[in-house]
Amino acid sequence: MSQSVNCCNQDLGALGYRRLRQSKIIRDSVKQVRLSKSQLMQPLFVVEGIAQKEVIPGLTGVYRDTMKTILTQIESDLKAGVKQFLLFGVPKGRNKNPKSFDFTASAIAAIKKKFGDRLFLAVDVCLCSSTPHGHCGILNAEGDHVLNSQTVEALSAAALAYAKAGADCVAPSDMMDGRIAAIRTTLDENGFDRTLLMSYSAKFHSKFYGPFRVAADSAPKGELKLKDRATYQIDPARPNDALLCSERDDLEGADILMVKPGMPYLDILADLSKKILKPWAVYEVSGEFAAIELMAQNGLIQKEAAHVEAWTAFVRAGASIIITYGARYADEYFKVADSI
Numbered sequence: 062m063s064q065s066v067n068c069c070n071q072d073l074g075a076l077g078y079r080r081l082r083q084s085k086i087i088r089d090s091v092k093q094v095r096l097s098k099s100q101l102m103q104p105l106f107v108v109e110g111i112a113q114k115e116v117i118p119g120l121t122g123v124y125r126d127t128m129k130t131i132l133t134q135i136e137s138d139l140k141a142g143v144k145q146f147l148l149f150g151v152p153k154g155r156n157k158n159p160k161s162f163d164f165t166a167s168a169i170a171a172i173k174k175k176f177g178d179r180l181f182l183a184v185d186v187c188l189c190s191s192t193p194h195g196h197c198g199i200l201n202a203e204g205d206h207v208l209n210s211q212t213v214e215a216l217s218a219a220a221l222a223y224a225k226a227g228a229d230c231v232a233p234s235d236m237m238d239g240r241i242a243a244i245r246t247t248l249d250e251n252g253f254d255r256t257l258l259m260s261y262s263a264k265f266h267s268k269f270y271g272p273f274r275v276a277a278d279s280a281p282k283g284e285l286k287l288k289d290r291a292t293y294q295i296d297p298a299r300p301n302d303a304l305l306c307s308e309r310d311d312l313e314g315a316d317i318l319m320v321k322p323g324m325p326y327l328d329i330l331a332d333l334s335k336k337i338l339k340p341w342a343v344y345e346v347s348g349e350f351a352a353i354e355l356m357a358q359n360g361l362i363q364k365e366a367a368h369v370e371a372w373t374a375f376v377r378a379g380a381s382i383i384i385t386y387g388a389r390y391a392d393e394y395f396k397v398a399d400s401i
């Protein structure tokens with residue numbers, strides 16, 4: 062085999078791969094991964110009982126909205142070209158066994174009434190913002206574990222209330238067993254067979270959710286035996302669990318599967334998206350997003366290009382949908398990233 066590196070131009074020999082990196086034009090034309098704004102989904106928080114919208118520490122440009130300000134926010138997001146949203150409702154009342162999902166449902170109804178099919182509205186289904194202790198489910202009397210079937214029942218009721226209010230998609234993020242089948246059945250039996258189901262199927266027990274828990278007021282709190290979510294979210298050191306849960310949620314009827322967080326779990330996304338052929342979403346969670354923002358605020362990183370680099374990695378690893386706090390800034394990120 063002739064290795065002609067030595068006989069030719071030292072810099073660009075026969076094995077020189079740099080020829081294709083010489084100019085922006087050629088680099089752009091040989092890209093294998095192309096990001097599109099249509100892949101991005103913007104999370105929204107609507108909070109009961111606050112008088113005006115509030116900033117969220119770490120999440121620049123993302124707010125805890127009131128029922129009123131959320132409509133203005135969406136209006137401006139639509140103008141910026143965002144079409145997909147993931148709504149988190151944060152009700153005022155808390156209940157150990159949540160039965161009313163009216164606050165979030167009324168926000169959904171207001172959003173769909175105003176914007177209809179101009180947007181695709183996914184709604185997070187979980188109990189962590191509704192329970193006094195902040196766990197994602199209903200606890201047993203001793204408070205040392207989450208009761209699976211009681212929780213799945215409450216989640217199904219929430220999903221039905223959201224579908225009735227007009228949600229295009231419900232997205233359970235609790236990590237209970239069997240909730241996809243239960244929600245699908247409940248929706249179908251009530252005539253909501255067209256409502257999509259996006260499962261947080263590979264959701265890990267992560268420290269990167271920090272800023273979100275402030276936004277959704279959902280951190281486990283109080284004197285609890287169960288201090289964290291390790292008994293229901295996936296152990297970062299057990300990738301097989303992510304595969305098993307995703308295969309199950311696929312079979313139980315999820316339309317879209319998800320890996321969460323994103324960047325520290327790219328290996329999981331790359332692996333699972335090859336094994337299960339349904340569309341994959343990836344959640345660039347609050348801590349990942351905030352890390353880029355905080356580095357930028359300290360002059361350590363070029364933020365717009367860094368955001369685009371992270372999104373590119375998600376698509377490269379197999380994501381179709383990217384849930385990101387920066388969706389509404391995509392134009393600006395793309396423009397700056399493209400110009401440097």
Ligand code: PBG
Binds near residue numbers: 187273279345
């Ligand atoms: C609630 C939920 C969480 C996130 C989405 N849904 C937090 C958690 O599990 O504690 C995290 C989102 C983020 O960090 O951006 N079940």
